[in-house]
Amino acid sequence: xxxxxxxxxxxxxxxxxxxxxxxxxxxxxxxxxxxxxxxxxxxxxxxxxxxxxxxxxxxxxxxxxxxxxxxxxxxxxxxxxxxxxxxxxxxxxxxxxxxxxxxxxxxxxxxxxxxxxxxxxxxxxxxxxxxxxxxxxxxxxx
Amino acid sequence: xxxxxxxxxxxxxxxxxxxxxxxxxxxxxxxxxxxxxxxxxxxxxxxxxxxxxxxxxxxxxxxxxxxxxxxxxxxxxxxxxxxxxxxxxxxxxxxxxxxxxxxxxxxxxxxxxxxxxxxxxxxxxxxxxxxxxxxxxxxxxx
Amino acid sequence: xxxxxxxxxxxxxxxxxxxxxxxxxxxxxxxxxxxxxxxxxxxxxxxxxxxxxxxxxxxxxxxxxxxxxxxxxxxxxxxxxxxxxxxxxxxxxxxxxxxxxxxxxxxxxxxxxxxxxxxxxxxxxxxxxxxxxxxxxxxxxx
Amino acid sequence: xxxxxxxxxxxxxxxxxxxxxxxxxxxxxxxxxxxxxxxxxxxxxxxxxxxxxxxxxxxxxxxxxxxxxxxxxxxxxxxxxxxxxxxxxxxxxxxxxxxxxxxxxxxxxxxxxxxxxxxxxxxxxxxxxxxxxxxxxxxxxx
Numbered sequence: 001x002x003x004x005x006x007x008x009x010x011x012x013x014x015x016x017x018x019x020x021x022x023x024x025x026x027x028x029x030x031x032x033x034x035x036x037x038x039x040x041x042x043x044x045x046x047x048x049x050x051x052x053x054x055x056x057x058x059x060x061x062x063x064x065x066x067x068x069x070x071x072x073x074x075x076x077x078x079x080x081x082x083x084x085x086x087x088x089x090x091x092x093x094x095x096x097x098x099x100x101x102x103x104x105x106x107x108x109x110x111x112x113x114x115x116x117x118x119x120x121x122x123x124x125x126x127x128x129x130x131x132x133x134x135x136x137x138x139x140x141x142x
Numbered sequence: 143x144x145x146x147x148x149x150x151x152x153x154x155x156x157x158x159x160x161x162x163x164x165x166x167x168x169x170x171x172x173x174x175x176x177x178x179x180x181x182x183x184x185x186x187x188x189x190x191x192x193x194x195x196x197x198x199x200x201x202x203x204x205x206x207x208x209x210x211x212x213x214x215x216x217x218x219x220x221x222x223x224x225x226x227x228x229x230x231x232x233x234x235x236x237x238x239x240x241x242x243x244x245x246x247x248x249x250x251x252x253x254x255x256x257x258x259x260x261x262x263x264x265x266x267x268x269x270x271x272x273x274x275x276x277x278x279x280x281x282x283x284x
Numbered sequence: 285x286x287x288x289x290x291x292x293x294x295x296x297x298x299x300x301x302x303x304x305x306x307x308x309x310x311x312x313x314x315x316x317x318x319x320x321x322x323x324x325x326x327x328x329x330x331x332x333x334x335x336x337x338x339x340x341x342x343x344x345x346x347x348x349x350x351x352x353x354x355x356x357x358x359x360x361x362x363x364x365x366x367x368x369x370x371x372x373x374x375x376x377x378x379x380x381x382x383x384x385x386x387x388x389x390x391x392x393x394x395x396x397x398x399x400x401x402x403x404x405x406x407x408x409x410x411x412x413x414x415x416x417x418x419x420x421x422x423x424x425x426x
Numbered sequence: 427x428x429x430x431x432x433x434x435x436x437x438x439x440x441x442x443x444x445x446x447x448x449x450x451x452x453x454x455x456x457x458x459x460x461x462x463x464x465x466x467x468x469x470x471x472x473x474x475x476x477x478x479x480x481x482x483x484x485x486x487x488x489x490x491x492x493x494x495x496x497x498x499x500x501x502x503x504x505x506x507x508x509x510x511x512x513x514x515x516x517x518x519x520x521x522x523x524x525x526x527x528x529x530x531x532x533x534x535x536x537x538x539x540x541x542x543x544x545x546x547x548x549x550x551x552x553x554x555x556x557x558x559x560x561x562x563x564x565x566x567x568x
Contacts, residue, residue: 017195051158057226058204065199084199085539086561087374088230088514090399090417092392108376109413112538115374115509115561117415128391131401132416133374135512135561137539221449227397228419230372232541232559234534249554250518254396254422255369257516257557270533273541275516275559277419278369279397300477335442341487342512349483368483372514 001072007037007071010046012078018050020066028066031101033074035107036116040067041123056092061089064118064132067102072114072136075106082114082136089132096122099123114138144216148172148180148233151212162208164175164189172210173243175216178251178258182209183265184242196236203231205261206274209244211269214256224278225255231274241265256280286358290322292307295360302326302331302351306331312350315385317358320400324351325407326384338378348402348416351386356398356420358392359390366398366420373416375419383407428500432456432464435496438504446492448473454492457527459500462542466493466514467549468526480520484501487515490544490558492538493528501532508540508562525549531535540564 004012009030013020020028022045031039040063042048048059065084072082101123105118113135120130146154151172155162161172164187174183182205184190190201207226214224243265248258255277262272288296293314297304304312306329308374315323324347326332332343349368356366384405390400396421430438435456439446446454456467466489468474474485480549491510498508527549532542539561546556 008349019189047161049161057207057229058162058200060195061203061207061229062200065203081193083236084233085512086230086512087199087203088228088417088512090202090228090391091226092215092399093223107415109372115376115415122167131391131399131417133372133415135374228370228372230370230559232533232561234541249516249557257518259557273533273559275514275544275557277516303473303475303482331445337506340445341513342484343492345487345491345513346484347537349487365477367520368517370516371483371487372512372516375510378509404457 002033002035003077004033004074006032009033009074013070015103027094028063030070031053034097036073036106038104039104040070040104044097044099049081049097050077053097055097056064057091058122060091060100060130061087063100063102063120064089066136067113067118068116068134068136069103070136071106071116072109075109076138081136085137087132087134089130093127093129095122095129112138116137144175144177145219146175147173151175151197151216154215155212156258170205174210178248180209180212180213180216180246181279182212182244182246184244185210186241191239195239197239197242199233201274202231202233202242202262203244205244205262206231209246209260210276210278212259213246213248213258214251214280217251218264218280219227224280227279229276230275231272235269235271237264237271256282286317286319287361288317288358290316293317293358296357297350297354312347320359320390322351322355322358322388323380324386324388325352327351328381328383333381336380337381339381339384341375344375344384344404344414345371347384347386347404348373349418351388352418355388355390355400356393356422359393359408360422366422369419369421371416371418373414375414377411377413379406379413396422428459428461429503430500431461432458434535435500438499439492439496440490445524446557456496462499462501462532464493464500464530466528466530466537470525470529476525479523481523481526486517486546486556487513487525489526489528489546490515490559491546493530494542494560494562497530497532497542498535498564501535502564508564511561511563513558513560515556517556519553519555521548521555538564
């Protein structure tokens with residue numbers, strides 16, 4: 001059982017990451033959390049687009065990064081701050097405009113370091129458009 | 143000699159990447175271009191911050207990605223669209239709020255693929271806060 | 285259906301990659317191939333060890349790289365040479381000495397570029413010790 | 427001033443990494459060490475080749491990994507074991523057979539984590555054939 005539900009994480013993100021809000025509406029939403037995993041959604045928005053109507057690389061990076069961060073907090077609770085130490089990302093196909101889904105999974109959740117992947121799909125599609133692996137430094141827990 | 147100057151690239155970015163503008167002011171500025179290199183600036187802005195007053199990972203990713211893209215266009219001109227195919231990034235230190243500088247360099251500029259690095263520094267510091275290597279697919283040129 | 289079976293790939297690797305043989309015995313063996321996937325084994329051998337009796341990073345890299353290469357050939361046949369263009373790898377746990385298994389999966393198999401992952405496990409364990417994502421340039425096929 | 431010279435590191439590597447020896451001759455040699463940097467050589471050898479007479483990806487990975495490891499030890503001394511936690515590598519050109527040189531530089535040498543790059547060149551050439559960035563976990567020092 002994860003320590004934080006999707007609803008709890010959404011409250012946490014809204015409060016601590018105001019730059020993920022647009023006029024009070026969240027641009028990234030946690031859909032579900034589970035054992036070592038979580039699903040997030042990048043809400044369709046003009047801000048995410050690049051020329052040609054496709055979703056920009058930085059928007060996909062943001063989804064992957066927030067996704068893995070939320071997946072870690074779902075396991076350990078909202079104590080202290082996990083910090084991204086590395087992210088490696090492959091962009092494979094141009095996603096259409098529309099919602100983008102990140103299925104996040106942790107490979108390792110150690111006392112100092114977490115490692116996981118985020119697989120990005122257009123909503124309703126099973127064709128992966130981008131894949132990220134990230135590492136996060138976890139602050140000491142008491 | 144690069145094909146595009148910093149001024150020409152700034153005009154190009156303003157026109158084609160409106161999401162890099164905030165109320166008409168650019169959030170990323172090309173400072174200089176050179177043979178296989180360019181320098182860009184991420185302008186200090188609340189939108190880039192994360193809790194604790196440090197610059198967020200996604201803001202640094204955006205600077206590195208736009209930086210390498212601009213470095214490629216500086217060499218080949220604003221013809222067609224280079225597309226990010228991968229980006230690998232290490233975040234080493236928390237940058238203070240303030241301007242962030244990216245020194246970008248291409249390792250390879252082939253007919254199909256470009257590879258380069260972006261080294262990120264707080265303005266006025268020579269202590270690198272993040273390092274990115276990216277690969278870009280280049281469309282056929284006539 | 286993959287175009288090449290595990291047995292066919294093993295014959296191909298033995299012939300073209302003699303450095304993967306030790307006194308005529310292969311150090312890496314294809315166990316199975318499938319649609320966009322393959323499983324390979326790094327055979328237990330002193331050459332793979334580093335101080336402390338754990339398997340070295342370069343041995344794990346070799347398994348991931350040969351694994352993804354074999355997975356691509358399993359799909360497109362032994363025509364021409366796919367070339368590794370990038371590899372990003374996270375080492376999460378020290379594997380014990382013994383056989384190491386790579387479960388390889390392709391995310392994309394385009395006409396020019398293939399992208400996939402290799403997940404490495406000690407034989408008989410489901411605890412991943414290392415994860416790699418690789419990109420491969422595919423020569424034109426007639 | 428680095429704590430270990432090239433000669434001291436070569437003695438250390440020969441003793442602790444016998445798999446880097448071929449019939450008593452080292453396959454990788456430290457050429458020089460400096461402040462946060464080192465230069466290493468991958469000695470020309472059939473074992474490093476792949477079909478077509480070019481140096482294999484795993485051989486280049488080994489050079490980059492041993493290179494960054496040696497660069498770290500040059501700074502902190504041969505105490506305890508640094509462990510590779512990630513490596514991200516771009517292969518840009520096919521190197522000819524012959525010696526391969528790695529110019530290694532550390533971006534960060536913290537108490538827990540080191541980050542650096544290895545730039546690989548054919549001997550006598552200034553055209554980079556591969557670039558690696560690696561992260562290393564450093565055991566507690568007393």
